[in-house]
Amino acid sequence: xxxxxxxxxxxxxxxxxxxxxxxxxxxxxxxxxxxxxxxxxxxxxxxxxxxxxxxxxxxxxxxxxxxxxxxxxxxxxxxxxxxxxxxxxxxxxxxxxxxxxxxxxxxxxxxxxxxxxxxxxxxxxxxxxxxxxxxxxxxxxxxxxxxxxxxxxxxxxxxxxxxxxxxxxxxxxxxxxxxxxxxxxxxxxxxxxxxxxxxxxxxxxxxxxxxxxxxxxxxxxxxxxxxxxxxxxxxxxxxxxxxxxxxxxxxxxxxxxxxxxxxxxxxxxxxxxxxxxxxxxxxxxxxxxxxxxxxxxxxxxxxxxxxxxxxxxxxxxxxxxxxxxxxxxxxxxxxxxxxxxxxxxxxxxxxxxxxxxxxxxxxxxxxxxxxxxxxxxxxxxxxxxxxxxxxxxxxxxxxxxxxxxxxxxxxxxxxxxxxxxxxxxxxxxxxxxxxxxxx
Numbered sequence: 001x002x003x004x005x006x007x008x009x010x011x012x013x014x015x016x017x018x019x020x021x022x023x024x025x026x027x028x029x030x031x032x033x034x035x036x037x038x039x040x041x042x043x044x045x046x047x048x049x050x051x052x053x054x055x056x057x058x059x060x061x062x063x064x065x066x067x068x069x070x071x072x073x074x075x076x077x078x079x080x081x082x083x084x085x086x087x088x089x090x091x092x093x094x095x096x097x098x099x100x101x102x103x104x105x106x107x108x109x110x111x112x113x114x115x116x117x118x119x120x121x122x123x124x125x126x127x128x129x130x131x132x133x134x135x136x137x138x139x140x141x142x143x144x145x146x147x148x149x150x151x152x153x154x155x156x157x158x159x160x161x162x163x164x165x166x167x168x169x170x171x172x173x174x175x176x177x178x179x180x181x182x183x184x185x186x187x188x189x190x191x192x193x194x195x196x197x198x199x200x201x202x203x204x205x206x207x208x209x210x211x212x213x214x215x216x217x218x219x220x221x222x223x224x225x226x227x228x229x230x231x232x233x234x235x236x237x238x239x240x241x242x243x244x245x246x247x248x249x250x251x252x253x254x255x256x257x258x259x260x261x262x263x264x265x266x267x268x269x270x271x272x273x274x275x276x277x278x279x280x281x282x283x284x285x286x287x288x289x290x291x292x293x294x295x296x297x298x299x300x301x302x303x304x305x306x307x308x309x310x311x312x313x314x315x316x317x318x319x320x321x322x323x324x325x326x327x328x329x330x331x332x333x334x335x336x337x338x339x340x341x342x343x344x345x346x347x348x349x350x351x352x353x354x355x356x357x358x359x360x361x362x363x364x365x366x367x368x369x370x371x372x373x374x375x376x377x378x379x380x381x382x383x384x385x386x387x388x389x390x391x392x393x394x395x396x397x398x399x400x401x402x403x404x405x406x407x408x409x410x411x412x413x414x415x416x417x418x419x420x421x422x423x424x425x426x427x428x429x430x431x432x433x434x435x436x437x438x439x
Contacts, residue, residue, distance in 0.1 A: 053092040061089070076126055112147075145168040175190065196221050199221045216257060224252060227251060278352040300405075301405075303364065311357065311421070317329065317395075336358070379396075401421055
């Protein structure tokens with residue numbers, strides 16, 4: 001078959017030794033599996049288990065090539081292990097590159113689809129002549145992928161991918177046509193091409209715009225999918241052309257480089273986000289706030305507009321922590337932050353700058369009362385109780401407002417004025433005012 005020149009198609013006589021030519025690829029893939037295993041231990045999620053599983057199947061494929069030393073039943077058995085390993089790797093990559101976990105939808109549908117692909121492949125390798133097994137495999141494939149796509153459509157957070165559904169139907173129909181013309185071996189190449197092309201599509205949908213790694217991985221998957229028909233054409237029309245098997249294996253390493261680069265870039269982005277954001281609420285931290293405030297003041301000076309700093313402090317937060325514990329206190333801070341976020345524009349910034357302290361930077365104000373109006377709305381919001389689990393908590397806050405250039409001309413001075421205004425308001429709040437909690 002045309003899936004690999006090292007299995008089945010170039011056996012010209014009995015061989016009794018291992019195919020040592022694949023040892024470099026075997027060692028390289030083993031190292032790659034170790035790398036993904038290490039990543040899986042350090043970073044759960046991102047469906048890393050599927051990437052690891054995919055490369056493990058590719059490693060098994062090279063292991064089968066190492067044992068490709070016989071003819072007859074042995075040759076067919078090794079060929080089946082090799083091809084099924086590539087197909088299972090393609091399925092694992094397809095799951096890993098998807099935006100959602102396919103297994104979490106309908107495992108029975110995915111099983112039907114997978115068994116249809118594998119059954120067709122096994123029948124083709126063992127040269128089964130009856131059309132019935134191929135027909136059953138085609139029905140299982142089509143039914144499974146159709147139900148699976150309808151499950152995706154039914155999910156509120158997922159859109160139905162028409163391309164994958166139509167392409168799967170075309171695949172099943174073409175496989176049946178090949179059975180009619182007794183060219184089932186071409187179906188193996190078609191299945192492998194479809195799997196790796198769909199992995200390229202899913203990879204592009206999930207990782208595009210995330211850096212250089214995504215295009216490299218997508219290009220590698222496209223090249224990998226093209227290997228199977230190109231190898232078939234080369235064997236049919238240029239059988240004397242000697243193309244080393246290493247050339248056919250290059251796309252595998254391009255995919256590996258792209259995926260590793262994608263995860264490296266994602267890790268760098270996560271580290272940068274953690275350096276500039278509060279881990280509890282996800283809001284910008286003081287470091288990012290300072291940069292945003294400076295830019296807001298520069299824009300206000302350039303456009304002859306106003307900017308404001310609103311300092312919000314949660315009243316009675318220590319009592320909540322002491323009464324209900326830190327878990328409830330953390331939940332209160334997250335809910336309080338969400339309430340504040342609901343009042344600011346996208347152009348504005350809200351940051352957590354202390355344990356129970358938040359700072360808002362409002363840019364491009366047309367008039368001073370705009371900041372006062374926002375503060376009034378925030379106070380009205382804070383008068384409403386917060387729901388945290390089964391608790392209804394009154395969590396008021398004190399707000400200090402400072403406007404540029406009326407109150408100060410620099411970022412530090414503006415924050416000092418806002419802080420002073422906030423503590424002035426806090427002094428006028430009675431100790432018992434909404435500081436209690438109720439169930």
